[in-house]
Amino acid sequence: EIVLSQSPAALSLSPGERATLSCRASQSISTFLAWHQQKPGQAPRLLIYDASNRPTDIPARFSGNGSGTDFTLTINSLEPEDFAVYYCHHRSNWRYIFGQGTKLEIK
């Protein structure tokens, strides 16, 4: 069974800084990795799919990278609305697996 491990668990940064979040898979998953953002009281929102593709409504400051077992989500020039929890996820044999999340906090 594939396990997704996210790091760090929490990250404190200031608006305008760059955030780098990591997601590691316990075995190779090619580029089948997605990232979601979740704000308090809201449903998750898809940010990145297939490791590096961005839906058309997602700002360009969000980017994803990686393949195999190591993936990163980068947020350039943090905006106040970017402070949230971020989850990576992968589908394996119809089942969706989520990382435990990284909480991005305002410093």
Added chain:
Amino acid sequence: EVRLVESGGGLVQPGRSLRLSCVVSGFSFGENAMHWVRQVPGKGLEWVAGISWNGGTMVYADSVKGRFTISRDNARNSLYLEMNSLRAEDTALYYCASEARYSYVLDQWGQGAQVTVS
């Protein structure tokens, strides 16, 4: 505008049953696989169950297998989750989510239905 609206949540005693519904609008519901994902407040996301576009394939998390049943009615643009033998650990916010047709990813989510077993 894409909308997924869950209903049917509530407070229920252990061992009892509850049925969640999710009504979808704004996209071709009958062409998408659908899933239920739950979240305990303050905790992470846990996938619960999924169903193929035509209902021919249904898959469950081990934690709910044998107790929960996912189904859909494409004519009504609706997804369901029948939950039996409920336990305290089933207490969570239940989201319905659609699977994108362009990739294996959950691309649209409802706002969730709260289920409390106590």
